[in-house]
Amino acid sequence: MRGALTLVFLVSPVLSWAAPPPQITFYKHIAPIVYQNCAPCHRPGESAPFSLLSYDDTKRHAPQIARVTASRFMPPWLPEPGHGDFAEERRLTDAQIQLIQNWVKLGAPAGTPVRGQAPPKFPSEWQAGTPDLVLHVAKPYQLAAEGGEIFWNFIIPVPITATRWVRAIEVRPGNPRVFHHANVVLDRSGAARRQEAVPGAGFAGMDLTIEEETFDPDGQFLSWKPGSEPAQAQEGMAWRADPGMNLVLNVHLRPSGKPESISPEIGVYFTDKPQTKFPMLVQLEHDGMIDIPAGEKDFLVTDEFRCSMDLNVLAVYPHAHYLGKLMEGYATLPDGTRKWLIRIPEWDLNWQGVYRLKTPLLLPAGTVVSMRYHYDNSAENARNPNNPPKEVKGGNQATDEMGHLWLQVLPTEGGDQRAKLQESLVRQRLEKYPDDFGANFTMGDLMLTNGDAAAAATYFGKASGADPRSALAATEWGIALFSGGRLAEAEERFKRALAIDPSYTDARFDLASVEAASREWEPAATDFRRVLQERPADSRASQHLGEVLVFWGDALLKSGKGEQALARYRDALQFRPGDAQVHGKAGAALAQAGRLDDAQVELEMALRIDPKSEPARQTLDVLKAMKGQK
Ligand code: HEC
Incomplete structure (x- = not known):
């Protein structure tokens, strides 16, 4: 009893003196x-x-x-x-x-x-200040009141006439209540345009791959998520905007219960300071192995790469669709320590975003970066879009699954190390996945840049085998064969690309060029003419067409078909007006066709344009002699 009393005495003064609960x-x-x-x-x-x-x-x-x-x-x-x-x-x-x-x-x-x-206080207009350029979508997207989530791509041209450096872009959703997330992808090759059924209409799709003809990787995550500030490139990391390029705005929309018209804007901020630091986006993925049986609770997708040089990680962007659950990315340093890049215990696509590190994380050469993503395709996963669950494979529609871990890395060594880094990454990928489309394609690009046409042709051939529907891979394969002097094979490849995509003007230009190199004048002329129909301002095409017509005329002249040769020279003069040489040749063709007076007029014209033209002078002399003999 005493003990209890003491306790009361000890405790109670404290209680009575305590301040009222805050x-x-x-x-x-x-x-x-x-x-x-x-x-x-x-x-x-x-x-x-x-x-x-x-x-x-x-x-x-x-x-x-x-x-x-x-x-x-x-x-x-x-x-x-x-x-x-x-x-x-x-x-x-x-x-x-x-x-x-x-x-x-x-x-x-x-x-x-x-x-x-x-x-x-939040700025009601642009958060980053008045943009230098505001880009609008050509056609708003009409989002229905009901239905599933929509993933839509707007293609937005950048109206500039000279190369500019971009330090920031800001996306204004226009309609943030239904706009969940957006990525901006640079398209310098027109690849996205070719995916549109109607120009300016945009197209559906969740993840977007832009096929580029040259190795010129984007080093920036250009994304928007709710409540985030616009991403500014760090000092020295402005990115290049080229005339003719498009920005592709890939948006994730959720119906709100009433129909909505979606017309986002992009503000672009330029700088005079060109790029001096070259970060690169590196991707871990193994979508090829994604085939998740219905009901599978824990399906694991892994990938890894070894750093071939010292890299600083600046940002990470994890991505999966609806079945992603626990997502882990980490680095194992050469001394065995593990550095976490990110760990997401409960993935939710609706809140996906880019995560920038507070301070760069150094990964010394030899570090292994790992991705381990777990997927839940059981009925217990509340986000499972299929009820009952269905088998799900890798792919870029919302009903498919994906697993990507992107890192923005900056090599510690100065200068542009991207091609070197890329080559080591792609070689590692090819060891793991020898038939991978992207790895073979990129390797082909790198080999072409290095001037190794034979190796490039082999890689592009494999890429084409992995994706026989890729017009770009077929074209690049053709280009590699062409630069290796294998003209007939190159021609086959360009024809194949055009069979896949008849509107692929670059492939048509390449086809015309290889036909010209093979002295197939008639098809070369036809194809250059078509390029000019599709791209009337293409001065290289008109110049080449002029040359092809002259060569064609020469061939006809040689085989004694003067009238036909004349027609080709006359055509050629449309592209090379006032060309003394072509007038001279036309004179020769007229002479061969027996139209001596006309020939004389033509040759005299050639000599008026260029009094020093020896061939015209000589032909005229011969002509006069012939006429004198008559
Ligand atoms: C990144 C943007 C963002 C931030 C930051 C944010 N919210 Fe929200 N919040 C939303 C969105 C979007 C919704 C609508 C949810 C949906 O549609 O799934 C929401 C919904 C809600 C709801 C309604 C939930 C329901 O069950 O309907 C509450 C309550 C809420 N937020 C509170 C908060 C509080 C409190 C904070 C800060 C501690 C916060 N939010 C921070 C974007 C945000």
Whole structure:
């Protein structure tokens, strides 16, 4: 009994002297959390369904806020803490979550406004200031009221006449309530355009591959997600915009219950400072092995690569579709230590995004980077789009699955190391997946750039075998064969590319060129003419057509077909007006056809244009002699 009494005496004074439980108030405790972590999305014109910019706003949703913060549904933040240190991290601490719980239990009191505290101000227009150029979509996308999520690609030309350096772009969704995520992909080759059924209409598809004819990789993640600030390129990392290039805006849309018209804009910010640092986007993936049986709870997809040089990781972008669950990316350094790049315990496509590291992570040469993605194709996965579950394969539609881990890396060695890095990565891929389309194609490109046409032809041949429907691979194969002097085979490849895609003007140009090199004048002329129909301003095509017509005329002249030769020379003069040599040749053709007077007129014209033309002078002399003999 005594002991208990003592205890009471010991305890009670403390209790009676304690201050009343601290009053948790909105202004003092909750506003700083909400303004920083919620307001970027919960404000007018942004993605969230209501604003959290005042006491009244917050109080109105208090119980809901307590619920969604406790479950960590809000703020949306996928990475597990301690596994990668990211800028723009938006994650509440346990203490903050507890504070919100207690505040709501207390009835969500306001307290007194704190001096100097105000709801955050957000620019209502462009966040990064007035853009140098604003790009609009040609045709808004009409999103139906109901139905599944939509993945749409807008193709947006960049109207510039000279090469410019871009330091930032800002995407304005126009309609953020239905706009979930967007990626911008650069297309310098027109590959995206060729995927449109109607020019300007855009096309569907979740993940986009742009086939480039030359190795010129993009080093930037150009993406938009709700509440994020526009990505600015770091000092020295501006990227190149070329005349004629397109930006492809790949957007993820969710129907809102009413029909919506979607017409996003892109603001472009230029700089005078050209690129001096060359980051590269490196991808881990093994989509080829994705074939997930219905009901499979834990299907694992892995990939890895070894760093051939010291690299700094600047940002990571993990990506899967609806079945992705636990997603891990990490690096094993040469000394065996593991550095986490990212770990996402509960993947949710709706909140995907690019994660920039607070400070670059150095991966010394010899480091192995690994990706391990787990997929859940069982009925227990609430996000499974198929009920009952169905077998799911790799592919770029929303009903297919994918697993990508992209890293933005910057080699520590100065200068442009991209081709070197790329070659080592692609060689590793080919060891693992000898028939991989992308790896063979890229290797072909690298070999062509190195001047090894024979090796390039072998790789492009394999790429073409892996994807016989790729007009680009067939064309590149042709180009490699052409530069190796294998004209007949090259011609076959270009014809194949055009059979796949008759509107592929570059392939038509290549075909015409190889026909010309093979002295097949008639088909060469026909194909150059078609190139000019498709691209009337193509001065190289008109120049080549002029040359081909002259050669063709020469061949006819040689075989005694003067009249026909004359017609070719006359055609050639359309492309080479006032060319003394062609007038001279026309004179010779007329002479051969027996039209001596006309021939004389033509030859005299050639000599008026170019009094020093020896062939014209000699032909005229012969002609006069012939006429004199008559
Ligand atoms: C990255 C943008 C973003 C941030 C940051 C964010 N929200 Fe949200 N919030 C949304 C979106 C978008 C929705 C609509 C959810 C949906 O449609 O799935 C939403 C929905 C909600 C809902 C309604 C949930 C429901 O069940 O309907 C609450 C409550 C909420 N947010 C509270 C918060 C709080 C509190 C914070 C900060 C601690 C926060 N949000 C931070 C974007 C955000």
